[in-house]
Amino acid sequence: MQQVIAEISGRFERLSLPDPTAPVWPGLRWGRFDEPLTPAFWASQAWMAKPEREDDYRLGRSLKEEVIYCLLGGHGAPAEVGLAASRRVCEVLRSTGNPKPSRVELERLLREPLCVSGRPVRYRFAAQRAHYLAGALGRLAEVEHDHLGDVALRDALCALPGIGPKTASWIVRNRRASDHVAILDVHIVRACSAIGVFPEGAQPARRYADLEQRFLTFCEATQSRASAMDAVMWSTMRSLSRGLLQQLVDQASRFTQLDVIEQRGNRPCLDQTTRVTMRPAPAGVQ
Numbered sequence: 001m002q003q004v005i006a007e008i009s010g011r012f013e014r015l016s017l018p019d020p021t022a023p024v025w026p027g028l029r030w031g032r033f034d035e036p037l038t039p040a041f042w043a044s045q046a047w048m049a050k051p052e053r054e055d056d057y058r059l060g061r062s063l064k065e066e067v068i069y070c071l072l073g074g075h076g077a078p079a080e081v082g083l084a085a086s087r088r089v090c091e092v093l094r095s096t097g098n099p100k101p102s103r104v105e106l107e108r109l110l111r112e113p114l115c116v117s118g119r120p121v122r123y124r125f126a127a128q129r130a131h132y133l134a135g136a137l138g139r140l141a142e143v144e145h146d147h148l149g150d151v152a153l154r155d156a157l158c159a160l161p162g163i164g165p166k167t168a169s170w171i172v173r174n175r176r177a178s179d180h181v182a183i184l185d186v187h188i189v190r191a192c193s194a195i196g197v198f199p200e201g202a203q204p205a206r207r208y209a210d211l212e213q214r215f216l217t218f219c220e221a222t223q224s225r226a227s228a229m230d231a232v233m234w235s236t237m238r239s240l241s242r243g244l245l246q247q248l249v250d251q252a253s254r255f256t257q258l259d260v261i262e263q264r265g266n267r268p269c270l271d272q273t274t275r276v277t278m279r280p281a282p283a284g285v286q
Helices: 039-049 063-072 079-096 103-111 126-142 150-157 165-176 186-194 204-221 226-238 242-256 258-263
Strands: 002-008 011-017 023-025 114-116 119-121
Touching: 002 039, 011 039, 023 204, 039 226, 063 079, 063 126, 063 165, 079 103, 079 114, 103 126, 150 165, 165 204, 186 204, 186 226, 204 226
Parallel strands: none
Antiparallel strands: 002 011, 114 119
8 A cells, every 4th residue: 555645735635545566457557656657646646636626727717718718729839828829819808898709800819929938929820720719709609508518518619610629628627627528638648658548659639539538447447536637647748858758658658567577477576655745736728
């Protein structure tokens, strides 16, 4: 048994995890919680990062604003640039009260230089995202979100221009702190592929439903909130340099091969010392 102790909301909490050699499922061992990218590491980090309130992931004040943030973010736009562009659009739409801005108006807002970390930056996808965003906001009223469950809402959002399953899942996770969908971007895919939750070469664009189910099954097996696991994997993986990431991925991959090692009589010796670990909860950016 492993014991994780962390300061959460001003008080110390304890999490008990299985022995490092215990299986999460056949072929995948828990590993040590203090070894990066192991299942135990992700379970402990998700536990520490779970939101205190259901609205902790929200970026916008409404479903409409969440669509703006998630559609303008990601897909090659750095998180900080996407946030700056979204704030500008939301502030202008609030001041004008325009529920259905035109493509021309949105493109003008996105083409103006943004101030990011004290320097001017241009949003790279102004024309394309303005086109998608105008279409999505124009049809958002068709989505009866108050009467839909999380997965049904995600599927309904996928019918809007420029919104695929990843963006739609991001909107639903942020708006509802949902544990029934997954935001499978490149960082989540790398984390899950490193330990064998996803197969090598996994491509969400082709197999989103299958990979999402694998991710949710992993969260259930480790008794982790999917919303917190998704957020903490994203924030951790994006912060690693390419060299360090490769080193950690190579190290983590051995947890999918321990059965083979043990069959050869080479059982690794793992210490189970209790450690104190503290990590701040990630923001709702993805």
